[in-house]
Amino acid sequence: MDETVAEYIRRTVVKIPRGEIKTVLQKWGFLSETQLQTINFNQIKENISQDVVQLCEENSADIKQAAVLDIIYNHIYPNKRVWSVYQMNKTGEETEFFDLTDFKKKFKRRLRSALKNVTINFRECEDNAIWIRIAWGTPYTKPNQYKTSYVVYHSQTPYVFISASVLKSNLPLLCQALVVASNYHDIREMELRSHSLNSLKDIVFKRYSQNFQTYYPRPLQERNVAPESADLRIIQENRNEKERIQRVNWEVFGDGPQPKLEFAQYKLETMFKSDPKMKVLDKKEPFRCLVKFSSPHLLESLKSLAPAGMADAPLSPLLTCIPQKARNYFKIREKKGLFPGSFVSP
Amino acid sequence: RGKMEEGEAYSPDEVFAHLEMLEAQAHEAAVKQEETEQQEEKLARLQARVQELTFQRDELRAKVDLQQKGQLGKEGVVSDPAQPSAQAVLEWKIKSVTAMLQVFYLTGISGKLTKRGVCFCISTAYEGTYLDSYYLDLLTKPEVRIHRHSVPIFIPLEQIAKKYLQTDIRRFLSVLSDHLNAYVGRRYQADQLQEHFSDHIEGTLQRNSLCNLLVFNYNVSSKSKTFPFNARLLYGDLCRSLPTEAVVSPPPDAPASLAETAAAHSDLFRRVALHKAFGSFSGAEES
Numbered sequence: 001m002d003e004t005v006a007e008y009i010r011r012t013v014v015k016i017p018r019g020e021i022k023t024v025l026q027k028w029g030f031l032s033e034t035q036l037q038t039i040n041f042n043q044i045k046e047n048i049s050q051d052v053v054q055l056c057e058e059n060s061a062d063i064k065q066a067a068v069l070d071i072i073y074n075h076i077y078p079n080k081r082v083w084s085v086y087q088m089n090k091t092g093e094e095t096e097f098f099d100l101t102d103f104k105k106k107f108k109r110r111l112r113s114a115l116k117n118v119t120i121n122f123r124e125c126e127d128n129a130i131w132i133r134i135a136w137g138t139p140y141t142k143p144n145q146y147k148t149s150y151v152v153y154h155s156q157t158p159y160v161f162i163s164a165s166v167l168k169s170n171l172p173l174l175c176q177a178l179v180v181a182s183n184y185h186d187i188r189e190m191e192l193r194s195h196s197l198n199s200l201k202d203i204v205f206k207r208y209s210q211n212f213q214t215y216y217p218r219p220l221q222e223r224n225v226a227p228e229s230a231d232l233r234i235i236q237e238n239r240n241e242k243e244r245i246q247r248v249n250w251e252v253f254g255d256g257p258q259p260k261l262e263f264a265q266y267k268l269e270t271m272f273k274s275d276p277k278m279k280v281l282d283k284k285e286p287f288r289c290l291v292k293f294s295s296p297h298l299l300e301s302l303k304s305l306a307p308a309g310m311a312d313a314p315l316s317p318l319l320t321c322i323p324q325k326a327r328n329y330f331k332i333r334e335k336k337g338l339f340p341g342s343f344v345s346p
Numbered sequence: 347r348g349k350m351e352e353g354e355a356y357s358p359d360e361v362f363a364h365l366e367m368l369e370a371q372a373h374e375a376a377v378k379q380e381e382t383e384q385q386e387e388k389l390a391r392l393q394a395r396v397q398e399l400t401f402q403r404d405e406l407r408a409k410v411d412l413q414q415k416g417q418l419g420k421e422g423v424v425s426d427p428a429q430p431s432a433q434a435v436l437e438w439k440i441k442s443v444t445a446m447l448q449v450f451y452l453t454g455i456s457g458k459l460t461k462r463g464v465c466f467c468i469s470t471a472y473e474g475t476y477l478d479s480y481y482l483d484l485l486t487k488p489e490v491r492i493h494r495h496s497v498p499i500f501i502p503l504e505q506i507a508k509k510y511l512q513t514d515i516r517r518f519l520s521v522l523s524d525h526l527n528a529y530v531g532r533r534y535q536a537d538q539l540q541e542h543f544s545d546h547i548e549g550t551l552q553r554n555s556l557c558n559l560l561v562f563n564y565n566v567s568s569k570s571k572t573f574p575f576n577a578r579l580l581y582g583d584l585c586r587s588l589p590t591e592a593v594v595s596p597p598p599d600a601p602a603s604l605a606e607t608a609a610a611h612s613d614l615f616r617r618v619a620l621h622k623a624f625g626s627f628s629g630a631e632e633s
Contacts, residue, residue: 212481
């Protein structure tokens with residue numbers, strides 16, 4: 001077995017939390033159950049990884065199996081990477097007959113025609129997701145297995161989720177290959193980025209909780225607010241206002257869990273509005289300013305702002321439009337005459 | 347008197363003590379009598395009050411009766427002594443409206459007017475099993491357009507909207523409902539196949555988001571030998587849940603007789619739901 005392959009497998013195993021190494025290896029399926037029994041998973045990770053490499057040696061693992069292990073690792077722990085969303089466009093109206101074999105063939109052919117030194121691996125995961133792992137080389141060097149990009153694509157959708165590597169220069173190549181393989185015309189990057197791949201999927205596939213008004217309501221018991229304090233001496237003075245805030249919040253955010261985003265960024269290119277006597281920024285140039293909201297879970301924290309009394313309800317539509325507009329990077333320019341309010345660029 | 351005649355035996359103190367005692371007794375008796383009289387007065391007053399109130403109640407009752415009779419008299423309906431109360435009528439109305447709305451919901455397309463338009467709910471089902479519901483929030487001014495929706499991204503919603511939304515909203519909803527129902531039907535069949543017939547399938551079932559192309563290998567046994575057949579089901583019509591094309595190929599090493607079986611299977615897949623087709627295979631093999 002190749003030295004580099006062995007080292008790559010070893011390093012991948014070491015990344016996995018110790019208690020979960022066995023499960024991941026079982027999912028990989030390259031080592032048999034009897035082989036896995038011989039490993040002591042209670043020792044330190046370094047030793048476990050050595051044992052695993054030993055067994056892989058016996059089974060003559062090659063780069064393909066190592067790549068599959070890497071895909072499985074990233075599929076189980078996708079939140080360790082930052083994912084961007086790309087949208088593809090096509091003008092045709094023919095019915096889609098997405099053929100996976102056809103897709104793989106076209107993708108590999110297109111990518112390899114531009115750059116011979118790449119390792120390409122595919123894996124179909126549940127939920128109809130196709131994972132593609134690409135290890136990049138250069139025209140003169142072999143692919144570097146540690147410089148990888150990952151692509152997640154759901155067939156017959158115009159969205160692609162890409163976690164690029166440091167080599168941003170290969171991105172156009174990758175995008176080209178995707179467009180050709182999936183029979184679309186062009187591709188553009190959306191202003192939507194997060195660590196949580198599933199949340200990005202929820203947003204663009206519209207799987208997040210939106211509340212629609214229907215006549216078929218859920219039983220009212222589900223919508224009860226928390227029971228009031230049993231102590232009759234405590235009286236809620238502003239109960240009406242609290243209920244109004246709850247209602248407005250529900251209308252905007254719905255009932256279910258929010259998609260997980262870590263930040264929202266607003267780039268302001270608006271004019272600074274000050275007292276004319278102050279003579280600040282007389283040049284009438286846009287005042288460039290960047291406002292960034294960060295949080296471990298941005299949308300949930302926005303949802304709890306009004307009930308916690310920290311903001312007025314309803315919140316600014318610039319904050320609440322994030323899932324619906326499927327973006328968390330905004331550019332706000334000055335309103336241009338006829339249009340009221342700030343102009344948010346597409 | 348008797349006592350006085352025996353006379354000088356009582357001292358003046360004893361006489362005064364006796365007199366005091368008699369005085370006290372008289373006082374007590376007087377107080378008691380007063381209390382009793384007061385109680386009797388009170389009782390009499392209360393009784394009178396009770397009579398007053400009873401009289402008032404009867405008066406009011408008579409008034410209410412008259413009013414009810416008077417109203418019914420205007421409508422020309424004979425008053426029913428067992429008339430249901432207003433509360434019961436309201437409850438019945440709510441029940442029947444809820445039932446009506448549920449009926450609409452169960453038919454598959456229901457809607458509710460909103461402040462700026464209308465919100466539709468398309469509920470899907472396949473052969474008696476209710477599956478997912480999808481929502482469309484439409485705005486009606488200045489023109490009909492989709493504000494928000496929960497339709498899966500791979501359903502050609504934009505295309506359908508471009509064709510029908512402005513001109514014929516009924517047709518739009520009907521076509522969209524056909525697409526959604528067919529999609530969930532295809533998905534249901536593929537899921538059932540993977541769930542209940544996984545032992546018949548060799549390897550993985552290749553599918554896609556729309557479930558309109560399924561490729562898989564399945565085992566066919568003949569004369570105690572199993573042969574892996576390859577099936578490629580193409581669902582050309584997105585509004586149908588049965589394939590338009592079913593290519594079944596036996597393996598190259600299979601005997602010639604199996605070519606007929608392959609053709610029969612191909613025909614079966616085009617006519618019958620996928621999981622039901624496999625159900626019939628199991629039946630045939632057992633017999």
